[in-house]
Amino acid sequence: MVVRGRGLGLEIVLSEDDLTASLDALDARFAEQRDFYRGSGATVLFGSAVPTDEQFARLRGILDVRGITLRALQGGADVERRAREENVEFSVATQERLSPAARSLVADFAGARNDIAGRRKRGESRVRRASTGEAPQLRLAEAVTTLYHAGTLRGGQALHHVGNLVVVGDVNPGAEVVATGDILVFGRLCGVAHAGAQGDEVARVYAIALRPVQLRIASRIAADDDGAARGAQEPEVAFVREAHIVIVPFHRMEVPN
Numbered sequence: 001m002v003v004r005g006r007g008l009g010l011e012i013v014l015s016e017d018d019l020t021a022s023l024d025a026l027d028a029r030f031a032e033q034r035d036f037y038r039g040s041g042a043t044v045l046f047g048s049a050v051p052t053d054e055q056f057a058r059l060r061g062i063l064d065v066r067g068i069t070l071r072a073l074q075g076g077a078d079v080e081r082r083a084r085e086e087n088v089e090f091s092v093a094t095q096e097r098l099s100p101a102a103r104s105l106v107a108d109f110a111g112a113r114n115d116i117a118g119r120r121k122r123g124e125s126r127v128r129r130a131s132t133g134e135a136p137q138l139r140l141a142e143a144v145t146t147l148y149h150a151g152t153l154r155g156g157q158a159l160h161h162v163g164n165l166v167v168v169g170d171v172n173p174g175a176e177v178v179a180t181g182d183i184l185v186f187g188r189l190c191g192v193a194h195a196g197a198q199g200d201e202v203a204r205v206y207a208i209a210l211r212p213v214q215l216r217i218a219s220r221i222a223a224d225d226d227g228a229a230r231g232a233q234e235p236e237v238a239f240v241r242e243a244h245i246v247i248v249p250f251h252r253m254e255v256p257n
Contacts, residue, residue, distance in 0.1 A: 002149070002157060003029055009041040009071060015158075016047040019055050023062065025156060030066045038067035043089075046075035056082055146181075153177065153191065162198075173213060182206070192216075201240045210236040210247060220245050 002013040003026070015022040030037065042063060051059070063070055072089035073079050083090035145163035155174025159165060165179035168186045175191035177183055180198045182205070189207035194216035196203030201218040215222050215238055222245040235250040 002153075002159060003151075009043060010037060010068065011043050011045065013045045014047070014049065016049040019046075019049050019051055023055060023058050026059075027062050029154075030062060030068075035067065041069045041071040043072040043074065044070065046073065046079050048076060050076065050078045051082070147179075152187070155191075160197075179203075185210075195238075203239075205238040206235065206250065208235050210238065215245055217245055 003010060012026065014026070044059065060070065070086060070088055072091065073083040073086070074091045076092075080090045080092075145161075146166060147159070147161040147163065148166045148168070149159055150168045152169040153159065153167065153171045153175035155172055158176040158178070159167070160178045162180050164181035164184070165177055166184045166186070167177060170187040171177055171185055171189045171191040171193070173190045176194075177185070177189075177191070178194040178197050180196065180200065180203075182203050183193050183195045185193075185205075185207040187207070188209040188211060189205070190209075190211050190213065192214045193205050193212050195205045196218040197216075199218050201220070203217055205212075205215060205217065213223065217238065217240050220240055220243070236247050237250050237253060238245055238247045240246075
C-alpha cells in the first residue's frame, strides 16, 4: 500500500495480492497522522484486484472518518461498476505489470534472511565497496517511464514499477522498492532494493545514504553486512561488476564525452 500526493489530492495504491492487509495498512497510516489529510480528495488504484462489498465499504469508512473525499477509482470492470454507483470518475488500469519472471525475482521479506544466510556461507553476500578499478560511466536515461515518489516509505510498504523509480525521501527498514530499470533514492536506503528486475544487469541503485538490508540487480543478490554500521558519508551507486554487486562513491562516476 502506498499513499502519495498527486496534484491537489492523494493517490492511494492498494496491493493487488492482499486487499485486506492493504486496507489495514491504510487505516494505520491515517491513524498515525490523524487529521493531516482532512479535506483532501483521493484517487484509489486497485490494479487488477476485485474488491468485495465488505472491502469497498471498509475503504469508504476509512476515508470518511478522516474527512477524505473519494474522487476517482482505477481498476477493472468491477471497479468501474462501483465508480458508477459512487458517482466518481473512473479510469482503466493500464500500467504495465512486472513480468512473471520479474515477479519471481521480487525481493521477499519472508525468505530474505535464509537466502542471505546461505550466500554468506558461500562468501557471496557482502556488497563490496570497490577501492580499485574503474567506475562505470554515467549514462543517458533510457526511453522508459519513470515513477517519481515524494515521501518516505515505511516498513511494510512497497513500490514496484516497470521503468525507473525515483524516491525523494527515505526507504526505511522493512520497506521495498523494485524497478525494471534504475532506482534513485534521494535519502537513506535502508530497506530492500531490486533494480533491473526483468533481467537488466546494467541497472543501478543510487542513494544519498546506501545502507540496504538487501540489494538485488537483475538476478544478482547481496546483503550490506557493514553499510548500516559504517554509515557511508557520501552518495553511492551500486552496480554489477564481474557477476557481483559492488558499490562506489558517486563522485567516482565518469561523465561520458
